[in-house]
Amino acid sequence: FDLDGLHRHLEPAPLERLQRAQSVLAQATETTQRLMRNLRPPILDAGLASALESLVREFRQRTGIAIEFHANASQEPLNANASLTLYRTCQEALTNVAKHAVARNVTVDLHHGSDAVSLEIIDDGRGLASGSLQKPGSLGLRGIAERAHAAAGTLDISSRDARTTLMLWLPIVKEAA
Amino acid sequence: MTALLLVDDHSLVRRGMRDALCDEGFTIAAEAADWPQLDALLGHVTADVMLLDINMPGPSGLDVLALLKARPNAPRPLVVSMYPEDPYAVRSLQAGAWGYVAKSGDTGVLVEAIRTVSQGRKFISPALAGALADAAATQAPRELLPHQRLSPREQVLLGMLASGKRLPDIAVELEMPERTVSVYRARLMEKMRMSTTAELAHYARRYHLLPAG
Numbered sequence: 181f182d183l184d185g186l187h188r189h190l191e192p193a194p195l196e197r198l199q200r201a202q203s204v205l206a207q208a209t210e211t212t213q214r215l216m217r218n219l220r221p222p223i224l225d226a227g228l229a230s231a232l233e234s235l236v237r238e239f240r241q242r243t244g245i246a247i248e249f250h251a252n253a254s255q256e257p258l259n260a261n262a263s264l265t266l267y268r269t270c271q272e273a274l275t276n277v278a279k280h281a282v283a284r285n286v287t288v289d290l291h292h293g294s295d296a297v298s299l300e301i302i303d304d305g306r307g308l309a310s311g312s313l314q315k316p317g318s319l320g321l322r323g324i325a326e327r328a329h330a331a332a333g334t335l336d337i338s339s340r341d342a343r344t345t346l347m348l349w350l351p352i353v354k355e356a357a
Numbered sequence: 358m359t360a361l362l363l364v365d366d367h368s369l370v371r372r373g374m375r376d377a378l379c380d381e382g383f384t385i386a387a388e389a390a391d392w393p394q395l396d397a398l399l400g401h402v403t404a405d406v407m408l409l410d411i412n413m414p415g416p417s418g419l420d421v422l423a424l425l426k427a428r429p430n431a432p433r434p435l436v437v438s439m440y441p442e443d444p445y446a447v448r449s450l451q452a453g454a455w456g457y458v459a460k461s462g463d464t465g466v467l468v469e470a471i472r473t474v475s476q477g478r479k480f481i482s483p484a485l486a487g488a489l490a491d492a493a494a495t496q497a498p499r500e501l502l503p504h505q506r507l508s509p510r511e512q513v514l515l516g517m518l519a520s521g522k523r524l525p526d527i528a529v530e531l532e533m534p535e536r537t538v539s540v541y542r543a544r545l546m547e548k549m550r551m552s553t554t555a556e557l558a559h560y561a562r563r564y565h566l567l568p569a570g
Contacts, residue, residue, distance in 0.1 A: 222412075222440070223440070225411075225412055225417070226411070226419065226440070226445050226448060227419075227448075230445070230448055233492075237491060252547060287508070289508065289544075291543070291544045291547065293540065293543040293544070293547075294543070296536075296539075296540045296543070298540045298541075298543075298544060300508050300510075300544075302508055302509065334534060334536065334537055336510070336533055336537050338509070338510060340509045340510075340513070341509060343509050345508060345509055345510055347510065347537075347540075347541075349537065349540045
């Protein structure tokens with residue numbers, strides 16, 4: 181509003197510069213808002229289970245692969261970092277399955293326990309090359325492994341009966357009352 | 358004339374809704390910016406329909422819906438939200454809302470929703486009907502025994518726990534940290550609805566799930 185007020189008092193040349201500056205400012209504000217939205221998707225405000233359910237639905241619509249979602253009831257709301265970590269892990273894991281796994285069935289299962297929250301993602305696809313189970317640097321697992329480490333979480337990846345499981349668990353930090 | 362109660366933490370949004378809805382012939386009985394204000398109003402204000410935002414500080418819209426269950430004389434809640442229908446609308450309905458309208462839609466939809474709810478019917482837009490159908494399909498109960506719903510890791514763990522193996526040995530055998538084994542065990546026990554190893558062992562014997570040898 182202050183900037184708009186200046187319009188009246190300026191000659192054409194500086195007015196044009198002011199207008200350009202305002203346009204840049206508007207774009208920067210929009211970009212910042214977009215970045216902030218990406219940092220923490222607003223969908224998490226409705227709860228982690230809802231947000232994961234939404235990822236599962238998008239995956240189904242995008243790939244047509246049969247996918248199920250299960251979650252048990254949570255005792256208390258999760259802290260913001262934990263839910264963001266779990267959300268991003270699910271997002272990356274599903275992206276990997278869509279890109280590499282050639283799966284026909286996928287299950288996403290969220291469990292709130294008394295001292296840990298865990299997320300299992302299981303697919304019946306091609307599976308990870310045997311080496312990458314030991315070296316999570318390949319096939320998009322690096323991002324997941326780094327994020328798990330940053331959140332003091334533990335990743336367990338296994339393969340059995342032609343199904344691959346990725347499980348991430350985080351200790352539950354009791355919020356200060 | 359239908360009386361409305363507006364609940365939204367953004368005063369500009371409430372003002373926009375107030376102006377638009379007054380033009381349509383509705384009366385605004387009162388406004389609240391959060392649950393404490395709404396709680397205070399419910400004691401003495403009468404209205405037919407409540408327009409409720411989901412995203413508020415303190416108790417959110419979904420929390421408020423749960424709290425409203427203890428206030429049977431409160432105006433019927435219609436959620437008006439900036440989020441799209443999927444997945445918030447289904448959660449809202451499950452929590453007790455009478456309908457869901459996205460703020461991105463036009464005033465005509467909101468008016469129709471308010472009229473529908475004021476007549477005692479739930480407002481289900483086509484987008485909401487789609488989201489509901491999807492949710493019903495995903496959560497369809499499956500005729501499976503509890504152990505058939507376990508993940509591969511959980512199934513292996515069931516066999517090992519039921520045959521008496523101890524956590525440290527399981528951790529070595531499955532090449533996982535002990536705490537990870539604990540996490541899988543917690544998941545497994547909850548899915549099986551059991552609390553002791555003895556119950557697991559009994560179940561495993563009954564369904565021939567014990568590993569041979």
